Amino acid sequence: MLHLIKRARQGSSLTRIYLACALAILSVALVGCKDKSGTTGISSTEIKVGEYASLTGDTATFGQSTHLGIQLAIDETKAAGGVNGKTITLITEDDASKPDQAQSAVTKLITQDKVVAVLGEVASTRSMRGGSVCQQNQVPMISPSSTNPKVTQVGTYVFRVCFTDDFQGAVDAQFAHDQGYKKVAIFKDLKSDYSVGFSDVFARAFTKLGGAITTVQSYQSGDTDFKAQLNSLKAGNPDAVLVPGYYTEMGTIARQAKDVGLNVPLLGGDGWDSPELVPGAGTALEGSFFADHYFSTELKDPATQAFISAFKAKNGKDPDALAALGYDAAKVLIDAIKRAKTMDGPGIRDAIAETKDFPGVTGKITIDANRNAKKSALVYQIKGKEFKVFKTYTPEQVGQ
Numbered sequence: 001m002l003h004l005i006k007r008a009r010q011g012s013s014l015t016r017i018y019l020a021c022a023l024a025i026l027s028v029a030l031v032g033c034k035d036k037s038g039t040t041g042i043s044s045t046e047i048k049v050g051e052y053a054s055l056t057g058d059t060a061t062f063g064q065s066t067h068l069g070i071q072l073a074i075d076e077t078k079a080a081g082g083v084n085g086k087t088i089t090l091i092t093e094d095d096a097s098k099p100d101q102a103q104s105a106v107t108k109l110i111t112q113d114k115v116v117a118v119l120g121e122v123a124s125t126r127s128m129r130g131g132s133v134c135q136q137n138q139v140p141m142i143s144p145s146s147t148n149p150k151v152t153q154v155g156t157y158v159f160r161v162c163f164t165d166d167f168q169g170a171v172d173a174q175f176a177h178d179q180g181y182k183k184v185a186i187f188k189d190l191k192s193d194y195s196v197g198f199s200d201v202f203a204r205a206f207t208k209l210g211g212a213i214t215t216v217q218s219y220q221s222g223d224t225d226f227k228a229q230l231n232s233l234k235a236g237n238p239d240a241v242l243v244p245g246y247y248t249e250m251g252t253i254a255r256q257a258k259d260v261g262l263n264v265p266l267l268g269g270d271g272w273d274s275p276e277l278v279p280g281a282g283t284a285l286e287g288s289f290f291a292d293h294y295f296s297t298e299l300k301d302p303a304t305q306a307f308i309s310a311f312k313a314k315n316g317k318d319p320d321a322l323a324a325l326g327y328d329a330a331k332v333l334i335d336a337i338k339r340a341k342t343m344d345g346p347g348i349r350d351a352i353a354e355t356k357d358f359p360g361v362t363g364k365i366t367i368d369a370n371r372n373a374k375k376s377a378l379v380y381q382i383k384g385k386e387f388k389v390f391k392t393y394t395p396e397q398v399g400q
Contacts, residue, residue, distance in 0.1 A: 041116040042343050046087045049074075049333065050109030052120040052130055057097025058221065058248050061274040062122040062322055066144050067092060068315055069326030070119055073334065076310070083337050091115060095126060102126035106133040106141075116337070117141065117348055119329050122322060123246075124148030124194045131158040138345040140352055142333055144325035145293065147270065148197045152371040157349050159371040161329045161360065162293055165194065168269050169201025170398040171291045171377045172242060175391065176267060177209040181239035184211060184267070187229060187253070189245040190218045198244035198269055205398075214238045221249065226256050234262040246271040251280020258284045265289060273321050278385050285382045289390060294376045295324040295362045298389050307361040321362070328360035374400065 041048040051070055054063030074090045082088060091113045093105035102121055109115045110133060118134055118141040121127040127146035134141040135155030143151055143160040147168055152158050176184055184206060189195035203213050214236030217229035230253070233241055243253055243266050250272055257266065268290035278285065297308055297318050307327060311319040319327075335358060336351035337343075358365040365373045376394045380387040 041114040042086070044086075046089045047083060047337065047343075048089050048091060048113060048115045049330075050106070050113060050115035050118040050120075051090060051092045052095050052102055052105040052109065052118065052126075053092065054097040054122065054126070055092075055094040057095075059097045059123060059246055061247070061276055062145075063094070063097070065320050065322040066120075066122055066326035068311070069144070069319060069323035069328075070330045072307075072311055072314060072323075073327045073330035075314075077334050083334060088334065088337075095121065095130075097123070097126075099126050099129045103129040103133055106130035110134070110137050110139050115139065116343065116345070117333055119144065119326070119333065121146060123192075124151050124197075125192065127151045127158075128154055128193070131155065134158060138349070140333075140336075140345060140349040142329045142352065144329040145270065145322055146194075148193045150193065150197070156371070157345065159352050159367060161332055161362070161365050161373050162270075162325055163375040163377060164372055165198045165201050165269075167374075167395060167398065167400050168291050168377060169198045169244070170205045170400065171379065171393045172198075172244075172267050172269065173202050173205035173209060173211070174393060174398045175289065175291070175379050176206055176240060176242075177211060178391075179240075182211060183214045183236070183238045185215045185217070185233040185236050185238040185241045186213060187217050187219065187226075187233060187241055187243045187245075189221055189249070191221045192245065194246075194271060195244045199242065202242055202244070219245075219249070219253075221246070223249065224252060226253050227260055230257050230260045230262050234260055238264060240265045240267050242267045244269045244271065247274035247277040247280065250277060250285070251282070254281040254284035254288070270321065273387075275320070278382065286384070288382050289379055290382075290387075291377050291379050291393075292387075293321040293325055293362055294378055294392075295319075295321040296378060296380075296387075296389050301361075303359060304361045324361050328358075328362050328365065331360065332358055332365060 095102040095105045122145050124146040127143045131154040135157050140157045145162045147165045149164050186199050188199040215233050266288040270292045272290040340347040340351040355367045374395050379391040381390040
């Protein structure tokens with residue numbers, strides 16, 4: 001190559017042609033090497049997608065359920081021939097239910113694995129930490145089920161396919177009003193952005209409907225003795241108590257509420273949705289209620305039933321709402337990759353933002369200007385070991 005450059009400087013037209021051809025061949029070779037090394041997350045045969053989830057730690061059932069839903073969507077896409085002739089490769093990182101590890105996991109997925117997009121997380125605090133990394137690197141992220149409004153406010157590359165706490169908290173408030181509850185106490189987890197935000201929305205909405213908040217008490221994730229706070233809540237003589245935390249503490253809270261004589265229904269949100277909820281509480285949550293995403297094995301929609309059958313055949317159990325939302329998040333991303341005008345962060349981001357009436361198993365998904373999805377919600381009542389659909393609320397029913 002060097003001798004051609006030297007000769008080209010001497011003015012030979014033929015040599016200049018040789019040089020141009022050689023440089024063109026070298027350019028193609030270098031592009032090919034970059035593609036094969038995965039530095040763009042895309043090669044001639046695969047597209048890399050990242051996932052970060054709480055596969056271990058305090059909220060492991062959230063991450064495990066979500067991962068199974070995402071994996072099913074990836075497997076179905078592979079079986080159908082991939083995307084534009086390429087295989088979707090899922091790279092999953094366990095954040096152990098810790099915000100710092102969530103940030104590290106996303107950093108690795110982007111800087112080392114070179115993924116084109118990220119799926120996750122469930123917990124809002126972890127989604128905000130991971131989302132900030134995605135925003136900085138212009139890599140789109142879709143959270144399956146983080147509901148705190150602040151999650152998508154991190155930046156223009158962060159999306160979600162679930163409702164927000166603005167809606168979920170309003171649903172619980174409307175439900176409490178519809179049940180005839182006049183006074184409700186609140187018991188929130190101060191360590192959780194999800195719990196604090198949910199509580200604030202509920203208090204505003206319930207007060208606006210004419211209800212009264214009797215007492216507000218707090219705890220922190222990892223606490224085991226709640227009796228002092230529960231006695232304070234009981235003193236306010238509420239008709240119900242809102243406890244918008246995660247399933248990890250709910251069993252103990254419910255049992256200790258019965259121990260101190262606080263015998264009123266407890267109200268919660270999607271943070272209760274776990275197969276570990278009832279085993280942790282025994283019979284203490286019997287008759288209590290929680291709002292959740294629009295998904296249930298009781299729903300008769302053909303697409304929903306097909307998903308349930310496929311999930312059960314693969315995993316030997318029925319899916320929960322988190323698995324369904326993981327599945328929908330992956331499907332929305334795959335659909336956007338198919339439609340993207342360019343296979344880079346901005347191109348895929350724009351395609352996700354244009355999602356409209358996508359037929360998800362948790363309902364139709366349209367991404368709004370704030371990168372959120374407006375969805376209906378279910379209210380479950382706990383009956384024995386089962387969650388039974390008690391009522392459905394649309395955004396219109398709660399003024400959203």
